Amino acid sequence: MLEGSILYQLKMAHQSGQVGRRPLNFGVYYKNTLIALCHALEDCILDCSSQPLVITAFQRGKWYLQEADRYAELAERSRHIVIMAAPETGFAEHPTSQRSNVDLVSLTSDDPVAQEWHLMILAPTYSAMVLCQELSAEDYGGQGVPTQDLERKFYGFWTFETSLVQETVELAIAHIRPYNPALADQLSTQVEQIVASQADERDDLGVVVARVVDYLQTSQLSLSSSVANFNAELKQEILDSNLVSNEVQAFLRMAQLTDQVDATNPTTAAEVAALAEAIAQLLDLPVWQINRLKLAGLLHRLAPLQKSQSVLTSSSFGRYSDQTSSTPPSCPLIPGAQVLRTMPRLRAIATIITHQTEHWDGSGQPGGLAGDEIPLESRILGLAVDFQQRLASLSIHPSETSEPSLSPEECMTRALEDCRRAAGDRWDPKLVETLALLVCGLQQGLGLSISLPKISAGLWLIDSRCGDNLFSDRPLVEVESRG
Amino acid sequence: MGRHGDTENNRKLILSPLSPLPFKLRSKIRNPKSEIQNFSFFIPHSSFLIPMIDALRSGTLKQLPGADLEEEDLSGQNLQGINLTGARLMGANLSRAKLTGASLEGANLIGCRLIEADVRATLMGATLMQADLTEADLRGANLRGANLMRSRLTRATLAGAFLSGANLMGANLQGADLRGADLRGANLSSANLQGANLMQADLQGALLSEANLEEADLQGANLAGANLAGANLLCAELDNANLNGATVAGACLVGTNLDQATVEG
Numbered sequence: 001m002l003e004g005s006i007l008y009q010l011k012m013a014h015q016s017g018q019v020g021r022r023p024l025n026f027g028v029y030y031k032n033t034l035i036a037l038c039h040a041l042e043d044c045i046l047d048c049s050s051q052p053l054v055i056t057a058f059q060r061g062k063w064y065l066q067e068a069d070r071y072a073e074l075a076e077r078s079r080h081i082v083i084m085a086a087p088e089t090g091f092a093e094h095p096t097s098q099r100s101n102v103d104l105v106s107l108t109s110d111d112p113v114a115q116e117w118h119l120m121i122l123a124p125t126y127s128a129m130v131l132c133q134e135l136s137a138e139d140y141g142g143q144g145v146p147t148q149d150l151e152r153k154f155y156g157f158w159t160f161e162t163s164l165v166q167e168t169v170e171l172a173i174a175h176i177r178p179y180n181p182a183l184a185d186q187l188s189t190q191v192e193q194i195v196a197s198q199a200d201e202r203d204d205l206g207v208v209v210a211r212v213v214d215y216l217q218t219s220q221l222s223l224s225s226s227v228a229n230f231n232a233e234l235k236q237e238i239l240d241s242n243l244v245s246n247e248v249q250a251f252l253r254m255a256q257l258t259d260q261v262d263a264t265n266p267t268t269a270a271e272v273a274a275l276a277e278a279i280a281q282l283l284d285l286p287v288w289q290i291n292r293l294k295l296a297g298l299l300h301r302l303a304p305l306q307k308s309q310s311v312l313t314s315s316s317f318g319r320y321s322d323q324t325s326s327t328p329p330s331c332p333l334i335p336g337a338q339v340l341r342t343m344p345r346l347r348a349i350a351t352i353i354t355h356q357t358e359h360w361d362g363s364g365q366p367g368g369l370a371g372d373e374i375p376l377e378s379r380i381l382g383l384a385v386d387f388q389q390r391l392a393s394l395s396i397h398p399s400e401t402s403e404p405s406l407s408p409e410e411c412m413t414r415a416l417e418d419c420r421r422a423a424g425d426r427w428d429p430k431l432v433e434t435l436a437l438l439v440c441g442l443q444q445g446l447g448l449s450i451s452l453p454k455i456s457a458g459l460w461l462i463d464s465r466c467g468d469n470l471f472s473d474r475p476l477v478e479v480e481s482r483g
Numbered sequence: 484m485g486r487h488g489d490t491e492n493n494r495k496l497i498l499s500p501l502s503p504l505p506f507k508l509r510s511k512i513r514n515p516k517s518e519i520q521n522f523s524f525f526i527p528h529s530s531f532l533i534p535m536i537d538a539l540r541s542g543t544l545k546q547l548p549g550a551d552l553e554e555e556d557l558s559g560q561n562l563q564g565i566n567l568t569g570a571r572l573m574g575a576n577l578s579r580a581k582l583t584g585a586s587l588e589g590a591n592l593i594g595c596r597l598i599e600a601d602v603r604a605t606l607m608g609a610t611l612m613q614a615d616l617t618e619a620d621l622r623g624a625n626l627r628g629a630n631l632m633r634s635r636l637t638r639a640t641l642a643g644a645f646l647s648g649a650n651l652m653g654a655n656l657q658g659a660d661l662r663g664a665d666l667r668g669a670n671l672s673s674a675n676l677q678g679a680n681l682m683q684a685d686l687q688g689a690l691l692s693e694a695n696l697e698e699a700d701l702q703g704a705n706l707a708g709a710n711l712a713g714a715n716l717l718c719a720e721l722d723n724a725n726l727n728g729a730t731v732a733g734a735c736l737v738g739t740n741l742d743q744a745t746v747e748g
Contacts, residue, residue, distance in 0.1 A: 026718040026738040155738035287620035287640045454700045457678035460658025
């Protein structure tokens with residue numbers, strides 16, 4: 001990694017021992033993935049309800065010139081846009097470069113940032129960032145430097161995390177300062193203004209994620225049609241995998257945000273996934289079902305049904321059999337799970353998440369399904385989520401009440417008791433007994449490994465069964481709708 | 484009845500096409516490998532194999548050591564607890580078969596298809612060269628000393644599997660789940676472990692030269708004394724890994740997280 005590059009500086013600031021900073025986790029990105037990703041995140045600026053500050057690094061002026069017309073449109077909707085690149089012919093002369101709220105920073109040829117690809121978007125209601133560095137000839141090693149432009153390889157990460165975007169923007173401003181101190185001052189003032197006006201009402205991230213997945217899928221399609229241009233099908237497969245990987249990453253990153261803003265229960269996804277996996281192991285479910293359940297656990301917070309029940313009237317839910325026979329039975333849409341449906345390969349995951357709030361006695365939502373009608377994975381997930389939430393609140397809240405704090409064993413016993421009371425109406429009694437077995441094991445020292453998987457390797461979390469239709473044995477049609 | 488081959492020049496038995504006699508005889512031989520070299524069943528396809536496979540399917544046949552099931556289609560069959568020690572299964576199709584608790588010690592599974600099969604079985608010293616184990620369940624399987632050269636294990640689950648001394652040269656393990664697997668002294672040279680989950684795996688003294696570990700998760704893995712020469716560790720996660728005495732000459736460590744990893748020697 002090039003010393004002095006923005007990626008390097010950020011990594012250093014996040015090494016272990018740095019208080020309050022999580023270590024960064026890098027992934028591999030091919031150029032065509034980065035293009036699709038950046039186009040999606042940029043186009044969201046056009047729909048953004050507030051004006052962002054945009055700082056980019058384009059490596060070379062010619063790459064910026066390819067995007068300069070698009071950037072004219074983006075500039076219309078932005079507070080300010082900064083382009084960092086090594087200057088090339090026409091770089092400064094393009095009309096976009098002349099706009100009052102667009103500034104160019106001509107990087108010197110020895111500047112490490114000239115080897116980087118950045119897009120930082122910071123607005124009061126929207127934040128996103130792609131931060132990458134290209135592999136050097138030496139880094140490519142035995143594979144050799146690719147001959148096709150689209151096969152050029154980068155490493156880094158992307159995120160929606162506001163605090164991380166802000167931190168990186170500040171690093172970028174510090175990098176710009178020696179080139180243009182006045183601009184750096186101006187940008188610093190803008191960051192202050194944006195930070196001061198951070199709105200509670202954020203732009204809908206689901207829409208952003210759906211666009212990201214959509215653009216990546218489009219890129220996949222054009223890849224397969226251009227297969228004749230590549231003599232090696234293998235290379236196409238690698239590029240395709242990288243696109244799919246980022247589609248899964250988009251969902252994982254969105255789910256991760258829910259955890260990060262939850263101060264009282266910030267490791268929900270990883271814990272629910274581990275609990276659900278353990279229950280499934282005890283039930284000796286086949287491994288593909290366990291894997292599916294694990295992924296559903298990691299993504300379960302995409303469905304905000306538990307929090308938004310009040311806005312749903314009872315009439316909007318009902319049993320499938322209540323529908324008239326002329327229309328196919330359908331299930332009310334759950335917005336969070338719906339975004340997953342932009343990716344057909346995750347159909348089973350979307351179904352599992354959608355039905356995690358069903359009740360064993362049929363009184364739940366959204367389908368009013370009862371007993372074995374509820375997909376097994378949804379039943380397990382629902383129970384794991386409820387148990388985890390009870391556990392988290394029991395182990396955090398005692399200080400606020402007069403009660404003395406509970407030992408982890410007591411917390412588990414209490415949380416289990418609560419679940420047991422609802423066995424038969426809320427929960428599948430068999431599963432509650434399996435949970436009891438797990439709790440018994442945990443209290444006797446059985447360890448659960450709670451860890452988030454490597455997000456950049458998200459592709460490997462989906463297998464051939466994640467796209468199954470879980471209701472294929474019944475004439476159920478879940479309404480598909482695309483925004 | 485049975486046709487006995489000449490035992491004079493150690494060319495052993497050619498056994499009856501009439502079942503189940505050969506298996507009875509066979510199971511009486513305590514240590515078949517050392518006592519009778521080059522032993523094989525002579526099984527005419529039509530008259531014998533079909534009833535045998537029917538028995539397999541109905542689950543009534545559990546003892547088939549040394550059986551010859553080359554190129555057979557056993558996909559989706561329930562073969563739980565079956566004894567196929569030293570069996571010949573070259574090119575057989577065992578996709579989605581249930582082999583839980585089966586004994587396949589020393590079996591020949593070259594080029595066998597085991598896609599999505601449940602192989603939580605004993606495969607010590609088995610030959611699985613070029614076998615297709617895509618998305619197979621090998622949790623806790625005993626694969627010590629097995630030959631898995633150039634096998635396909637994409638997205639297979641090998642959590643807690645015993646693979647010490649196994650030969651996985653050139654195997655495709657992309658996205659495989661190898662959490663806590665015992666890979667001590669295993670040969671993983673030129674293996675493709677891209678995106679594999681190797682958390683807490685024991686890779687002491689393993690040979691990983693020229694292996695592809697791009698985006699692999701090696702958190703807490705023990706790589707003491709491992710050979711990673713020329714390996715691709717681009718964006719691999721080595722948080723809390725033990726790299727004492729490991730060779731990393733010529734390895735690509737770009738974007739690799741070595742935070743809190745132990746590196747000595």
